[in-house]
Amino acid sequence: MLLYNNPASGNCYKVRLLAAQLGLDLELHDLDVVDRSNRPAVIGQLTPVLRVPVLVLDDGRALFESNAIIDYLAEGTPYLPQDRYERQQVLAWQFFEQYEIEPNLAVARFWRLFGIEQPDSAWQQKREAGRRGLDALERGLEGRDFLVADRYSVADISLYGYTHVAAEGGFDLAPYPAIRAWLARVAAQPGHIAITS
Numbered sequence: 001m002l003l004y005n006n007p008a009s010g011n012c013y014k015v016r017l018l019a020a021q022l023g024l025d026l027e028l029h030d031l032d033v034v035d036r037s038n039r040p041a042v043i044g045q046l047t048p049v050l051r052v053p054v055l056v057l058d059d060g061r062a063l064f065e066s067n068a069i070i071d072y073l074a075e076g077t078p079y080l081p082q083d084r085y086e087r088q089q090v091l092a093w094q095f096f097e098q099y100e101i102e103p104n105l106a107v108a109r110f111w112r113l114f115g116i117e118q119p120d121s122a123w124q125q126k127r128e129a130g131r132r133g134l135d136a137l138e139r140g141l142e143g144r145d146f147l148v149a150d151r152y153s154v155a156d157i158s159l160y161g162y163t164h165v166a167a168e169g170g171f172d173l174a175p176y177p178a179i180r181a182w183l184a185r186v187a188a189q190p191g192h193i194a195i196t197s
């Protein structure tokens with residue numbers, strides 16, 4: 001399988017992490033996340049939204065949206081619950097991630113890593129919204145080891161992608177003990193790889 005990837009992207013990392021844990025080989029084709037001028041030529045036929053990750057299956061079909069990609073790969077494995085209620089819980093956390101975590105933690109991190117200047121009001125908005133997302137994640141993790149059904153699943157991978165590099169976006173995880181303990185549990189899972197690997 002071929003993954004259109006960016007090495008710094010938490011969204012792409014979700015796919016690389018699960019693939020490593022499933023023992024799946026990925027060929028990587030890295031795309032720039034700042035100069036996006038070649039996107040229509042390179043992935044325009046594969047995804048209408050022109051963002052990475054895009055995974056191309058061996059039969060040529062393409063998948064886009066990080067959480068939808070990992071759910072597809074996890075089908076029939078212990079990483080995706082079979083139970084209907086538990087699957088709803090997985091999706092609930094993944095939608096939460098895309099609405100409350102990724103747009104704040106990932107965007108603030110992107111601005112910092114790539115030196116993209118923003119007005120103070122934009123930083124302030126990201127900081128406040130990101131903290132609200134982290135507060136919710138902390139509440140969701142209190143008293144449990146993993147997000148869904150007390151076992152490691154794609155829900156954890158989706159939330160781990162950007163939460164574990166929150167500091168790179170300027171977010172301090174010190175006030176979030178349940179999140180910090182959960183990050184350590186996720187990092188200790190068999191086959192875990194770092195975002196930099």
Ligand SMILES: N[C@@H](CCC(=O)N[C@@H](CS)C(=O)NCC(=O)O)C(=O)O
Pocket residue numbers: 006009010011012033036050051052053064065066067098
């Ligand atoms: N919701 C998408 C977001 C994908 C996304 O924002 N990808 C970034 C890299 S992390 C990208 O391609 N940015 C380029 C752009 O926005 O044009 C997902 O989860 O896959």
